[in-house]
Amino acid sequence: MSRTAARLRALPRTDKLAGAALVFLLLVVVVSVAAPWLAPGDPTAVDYLQAALPPSAEHWLGTDAFGRDLLTRVVHGGRASLATAAVAVALVIVVGATVGAISGYVGGLLDLAVTRVLDVLLAFPRLVLAIAIAALLEGGVVGVVLAVSVVSWPGYARLVRGYALQLRDEGYVQAARVAGTPWWRILRTHIAGSIAGPVLVLAVVDFGEVVLAVAGLSFLGLGVRPPQPEWGAMLNEARPYLEDSPWMFLAPGLAVVLVVLAVNYLGDAVRDALEPRRPRLPQRTRRRGGASTTELAAALAAHPGPDLVTLDRVSVAAGEQAVLTDVSLRIAAGEAVGLVGESGSGKSTLAGALLGLLRPPLRITGGTVTLYGQDTTGWDTHDWRLVRGQHVGLVSQDPLTALNPVLTIGTQLVETVRAHHRVSRAAARQRARAALDLVRLPQHCLDRYPHQLSGGMRQRVAIAIALINEPRLLICDEPTTALDVTTQARILEELTRLRAELGVGLLFVSHDLRLMSQVVERVVVLHEGHVVEDAPASRLFTAPEHPYTRTLLAAIPGNELEVRRAAG
Amino acid sequence: MLRVDGLGKRYGRTPVLSDVAFTVGDGEAVGLVGSSGAGKTTIARCVVGQERPRAGSITYDGVPVGRSRRHVQMVFQDPRSSLNPRWTVRRSLREPARNFGLPAPGADLVTQVGLDPALLDRYPHELSTGQCQRICIARALVTGPRLLVLDEPLSALDLPLQAQILDLLDELRRERGLSYLFVSHDIMVVAALCDRVVVLQNGRVVEEAAATDLLTRPQHPHTRELVADTPRLRYA
Structure with a gap:
């Protein structure tokens, strides 16, 4: 919706830190994409004469044990890490959103089956499952993408299913059905349009986690293989030199931390910006003199x-x-x-x-x-x-x-009395009984919840609450x-x-x-x-x-x- | 014409409709x-094929209603929620046309429901509730239906607006020879628009009579109750 877009556009101005995170991420993306031109050196070329040099004017981030320039490797590694994560997230969104939306909208037996499968998938520990899948596929970029996708999509599917379930009863979706719109077109237009925003936000929030998962798998030797640069793989390579040459570890480590931090902050900011109802604290107006x-x-x-x-x-x-x-x-x-x-x-x-x-x-x-x-x-x-x-x-x-849906009528009546009078619970309950009598409701309503009463009875309860303090x-x-x-x-x-x-x-x-x-x-x-x-x-x-x-x-x-x- | 015959429906064990029969002529x-819970909306939903009755049949010109969608359209109670908030009026109006391969409706349809064609490019939140309801009526007309099911189309509107929408519905009916199935709990509003009224109680038809007769000579006790409970100006 246009209002949402306007709020998103205003985000960098209203939240300076989110703006900074966005600029940083864009920079990282641009640098990664342009890596072959920005860092023309071969990231895999070995030169033992230059091995394990600390950061200097020539090698800004130093070199690793094979004498490879770490800046070049971090930039090229970002290319691998981010591209793998992006492909995984895209796959997860497409599969998760499609399955979730269809399952939620169509409902019935299909929904039941899908939900059970999701329950089973979600019951596995994510990382262990990802490791198992990556190992089974014998590592490599494809293996990592698949491993991360398989463990992530059920979460999306469940969330999107929830949205679709709500949207199914939405007035305009009902109207579309009556207007003869086939179910697949309703999914493609009304449902997809409504969930696109929240799903994209979720994708941003989740991107950080996927970057971590990709780096984690590569660190374990299940992802991008050396000598090809990748942040996780680089961390693994640097591990033996942690004490002697900490810069080898710091370069890819900082890259991962900064990117994930920026993505997470931006994701939170975007989600807050899209939240239509912000909690608004009651205004504490200051008194301007007068009686206490x-x-x-x-x-x-x-x-x-x-x-x-x-x-x-x-x-x-x-x-x-x-x-x-x-x-x-x-x-x-x-x-x-x-x-x-x-x-x-x-x-x-x-x-x-x-x-x-x-x-x-x-x-x-x-x-x-x-x-x-x-x-x-x-x-x-x-x-x-x-x-x-x-x-x-x-x-x-x-x-x-x-009326509060989770409190009984009695509790709500008693609460109203005790908010204004210092009386015992029993005395307040006595007044609650009298108030029900006043609006001619039977006493057993005290122990009922609002949804157990008819519309007319509920309105009588509202009147009783309004009148209980006379x-x-x-x-x-x-x-x-x-x-x-x-x-x-x-x-x-x-x-x-x-x-x-x-x-x-x-x-x-x-x-x-x-x-x-x-x-x-x-x-x-x-x-x-x-x-x-x-x-x-x-x-x-x-x-x-x-x-x-x-x-x-x-x-x-x-x-x-x-x-x-x-x-x- | 619409023929509802022996309609029965239950939710779980609770019967909501039993042996409902009536017709709406051309x-x-x-x-x-x-009253609420009498089964009015359930009948309306069955007539537009959104709910499957357990027993009985609903046919339009002899064809089961599920297959005559183009000829039976519906207007809902809450005009605001029945328009997609992310879509312009133009896009909402195009949806039913697209479903039946009809040309996209334009300015003349909007003018017919008494609105400025400039509203075509607005979003629902930029319209008043009354304008939204007019758009919903226009959308229901896009497929060229012969019967409109109106499910409490006035309940969300203020009285002066209700009167305007009633006038519009009356006019459209005369111009296009439409038939209406008008669902409401307000017998006065129904009487203002309808020729004949079917009174429901607990999922059963308890009385069926001409609108004027119903107000002046209600037969069934429940009808008498409904007529008596209908608010009227005390001083008039």
């Missing part, structure tokens, strides 16, 4: 004021682009307010601003967000953590991603989008009932005015970052003032006529 | 409605 967190906690708990939330002319921008402009919004205690707008209108950004969840590039550029009478400007991470989950609950769109404000961001109509209706009823029972304030974010009309008392219409209408539900739904609100109402299936009537 | 739009 403890004082804030007391103030929040004792909040006497009538308003839960006040947004006063708040603007949010992403870089230079305005996302929200002069947005003002008030939610009174116990009030249910709807926030409606299309995707891209800034709804979710607004909800995020209420919880201090805006992440760069998003930032508040103007106005103030007041929670429970406290100005949130300059709040740090601790302050926000005090609010989230305790004073403001959040129910998000997809309960499957909101916040006075609940934010629901498209809480029913992932559910079917029947479940949606039940969740909406649940929200209405809970609101009546607990007197909790509600901010209901949605693109669907129909849902909104079931739960809220007042509706705020957001359009391209501006509040275009803010009116009681009864008036907004019957006599909308802003043309955009009328468009939204007209978009309701089967509602066009009624709106036309209402608008006159 | 130029007709038929809705397939039910």
Whole structure:
């Protein structure tokens, strides 16, 4: 993809060391390819008069026991080492990727058979197997290439199989099948295109290891044979002179170390650059004076004021682009307010601003967000953590991603309580039971994992988590989008009932005015970052003032006529 | 016309479809409605030959659907994921044409789905979700199909966009004499586009009626439930 390519191109600039490694490797490759011209001397010509000379102006790296110039031999040796490694890597990629992709995509019995073969191959110790194969083929370049390839391809195949398995269920692959694309063409176009990037990265990362393996086999006398130069073979030749003439050992040794080091670093850098999701540590905002967190906690708990939330002319921008402009919004205690707008209108950004969840590039550029009478400007991470989950609950769109798949429902409820209250596990569990009762889920759900529950039940759990610390404000961001109509209706009823029972304030974010009309008392219409209408539900739904609100109402299936009537 | 007869399917031991039968006549739009898990998507996948039923037959003009791929195409729920992110719109549109040795579609097809031909050289991430869905509809039309299977094509879209796509589908149907099998959990949306609606519950057809009748005089208790649960504006 173009974004990936751009990130790769930017790599040498963002990571200077990777740039240096790349330049070094290119240099090594150029020198190796041009070896016959750059180092015209014969790398195998013996001259005992020049034997075992230390590095000098004439022989930069010294000479070996046969009087051969070590620089010439290292350069020519690089040619052999790198070419052998490159051929081996290419072979491994082609075989590994092809077998892996076919096995993963086709699946069934073929996949089963391939996987078993791979398991067996991967169970052998790599080096021992490589030595055995090289010995069996009686060494030589071909033997080394085959030996290294045979032990390396199963790893690739397994990895590529995993990718292919994922891609098989990808929407565009399914679409291609329905469009009549034959399986081999899907493999050649969609699958190959998707795995090319990761496979190439893997090849770079693995190249270092292959260089080492080739050198290792040659060192053992199973690869390139003397007198032909090769780094591993040269190391072997230098072995007896390690004490007297260490330069014989150092020259090829350093060459191997430097090349492998550069390749590994570059491989890691490339992989990091291609990782689409970088771990982003939570921003530790510094407080700018004001009350301490403890004082804030007391103030929040004792909040006497009538308003839960006040947004006063708040603007949010992403870089230079305005996302929200002069947005003002008030939610009174116990009030249910709807926030409606299309995707891209800034709804979710607004909800995020209420919880201090805006992440760069998003930032508040103007106005103030007041929670429970406290100005949130300059709040740090601790302050926000005090609010989230305790004073403001959040129910998000997809309960499957909101819940942790490896923890039971009970653990997640207990965790939410204990994050804010110093209570015993037993007491927290007691509250978890009460919370399940509140959302009318049976008690046995405590010991269930999210995937064991239906979509509707999961969303009830999300609501229970949001309400367990008895916040006075609940934010629901498209809480029913992932559910079917029947479940949606039940969740909406649940929200209405809970609101009546607990007197909790509600901010209901949605693109669907129909849902909104079931739960809220007042509706705020957001359009391209501006509040275009803010009116009681009864008036907004019957006599909308802003043309955009009328468009939204007209978009309701089967509602066009009624709106036309209402608008006159 | 599409004829689904005695369709049965199970995953492991769980039956997901039992004895499902319905037809979609030429130029007709038929809705397939039910809650999640009712088997709607399984039927859709069987109709486009992506899943093999355990029992029963699905034929298009008497030919088993596996062999009439060109005439039966599908539009998926999530337009973003059903376009290859590394491909331009042009390349995505060319794929089905190539499969059947047809000429590569061009600007006129894109114009027909209400888009600017300039979008042909864009990548999916440069398009809005609504534009992506229009491209997916265009792609489904490339082979000149006679039946489109629409699997929740509006669920990923905001209401105003849903209305626009509904209009587009209605227009295309009139212009090209297409038939639709429209799968959705939203009975209102289905009623807006379809002549006839088939209601599913737990893999069985529980009711089949004209769209207007279904909304005003639902017969089966499950249909009544679905109609009652369909969100509507409280104040209208």
